[in-house]
Amino acid sequence: MEDDLDLDTAGAQTPLETEEPELERLLAPGVAPGEGFIVLAATPIGNMGDATTRLITWLGTADVVAAEDTRRLHRLVTSLDITVTGRIVSYHEHNEAAKTPELLAQVQDGKIVLMVTDAGMPSVSDPGFRLVEAAVAAGVRVTAAPGPSAVLTALALSGLPTDRFCFEGFLPRKSGERAARLHDLATEKRTMVFFEAPHRLEAMLRALHTAFGPARAGAVCRELTKTYEEVIRKPLSGLLEWAEAADIRGEIAIVVAGAPDADPGTPEDHVAAVNELIGQGMRLKEAVAVIAHDVHVSKRELYSAVLAARA
Known part of the structure; x- marks a missing residue:
């Protein structure tokens, strides 16, 4: 929560109206006066209306702005009507x-060093990780002005499960x-969330289709x-068919459903595994419990199947 940015009460100054040292402390809590630090600031991934107040403020006040592409930075600040005063x-x-x-x-x-990339959060599939790694090793403070993220936006719009996910970047x-x-x-x-260039998307989807199967859901x-x-x-088969026919342009993120749970089979399928553990010295009930847990079948049914196989 950033309640300290909402100080527009009677007689109170907003952060933008305070003296610069106070501004620095409000936008980077815990920073001592005169202390240098690094700010990782997320930039819009497309719509300039997504630029945050903190990004705008830091662009106009940071002593140094480290940019992935200075031409893209110029377009950004021009669109936002900002004057960069730092180097x-x-x-x-x-x-x-x-x-x-x-x-x-x-x-x-x-x-104060501000780090920005062409789009999204620095160090996430973008330059910045090396700087953060070195700063941590040197005991230099690093903070962030979070904002737009292509990874999270794609995940949210995909219609696929969002409770657990991983980012794989470019293959x-x-x-x-x-x-x-x-x-x-x-x-x-x-x-899983991936990035890909438009001219390589068809080949990537074909590889996904081969590795994960045609029925795996994706976006x-x-x-x-x-x-x-x-x-x-x-499904991946439909996405591949679409890519083969489409004239694909622009920035691309691909979201793919995780692997479905494997079919546990019948209790009879796992009798041999139980007998193998028994042959290693484990008692019947213990062996049944271990295998039933591993393959997600009923202990009672597996126990009965082992006894039936001995009859």
Whole structure:
């Protein structure tokens, strides 16, 4: 809850009306006056109306703005009618190693460093992790101004279970490596969220179809929060058929249902497993309890099946 941002009561100042040190403490609670820190700020994934008040404030007040793409940053601040007063630094996957010590030095000198990427939250399938990792190791404070997330937006719109999920990002581009990764995920029971480029979507869906089967439920979420937002919810066979015929453009997130629970079979199918444990020295009741728990069958029915097999 950010109740401290809602101070518009009689005679009280809002955070935007306070002196700058007080503003820093309100937007980054627990920060001592003059203490440098890093802010990870989420940027809109499409619709500029999703820019948060904290993002707007930090863009206009941070001492240093580290941006994944300075041209995208310029378009963002122009759209939001913001003037960046701090120094702008290019910070992306190709210069993270070189730029990270420089940014940490700025923080240790008492500066506020704002980290933004092209869309969404820094360090989530975007630059930023290396900076956070180094900051933690150096004892530098890191905070976040959360906001739009393509992962959570796609998950929420997919119509698939949201109680347990995992984010897998981009799959390997090489077909063999991609197949190996999907083989490892074939029994994953949590809902899975992936990213993919539009020109590789058909190949990816074909790989998902092969690894998970045609009936597995999925959703392709395209251009989230933008004018031409589209969510296609179909089994993987239907999604592949759609991709083969569609002219696919824009940013893509794919959500796939987790693996269904395996068919436990009949109690008779597991008699041999019980007898194997008994042969290892386990008592009948203990062996039945172990196997019944592992394969999700009734202990009573499995016990009866073992006795019937001995008759």
